[in-house]
Amino acid sequence: MLHVTPQDILDFCPSDPGYDDYVCVFSEILSSRSLPTKGCFAISETIELTLFAEPEQELDWTRLRRFRTFTNAVALAMFAGPNDSPCIFVAPQEYQSCLLSDASALQDPELLRLLDALGVHDGE
16 A cells, blocks of 8 residues: 655645645644644645645645645544544545546556455545
8 A cells, every 4th residue: 555654744735825734633643643633724735735736736746646635535534533623724625536537547456455344435
């Protein structure tokens, strides 16, 4: 399975005034391997802006898709978890669809099997 790296976070967090906060929160999620107990703007803004990124326009589209898989997985986990996710505004189906698209484009059979085992299917 392809993994996101700290450099992916630095390179693909949205470049706007919140960049430092985005990098901080997603670096913490990556290093701790756990979700925050509640949502925040830095999480939702990164997830939302990354969801609509166009990998085909990136020189290293594989890394962007890996990063987007990470952010979308965080979004879905926040929806499924015990904590509220009021800061995430796109419907879970959008994240599922994007995850499946990226897993397919990455040709990552392990990720596709995991998504299938979790019941993540396009349009559900």
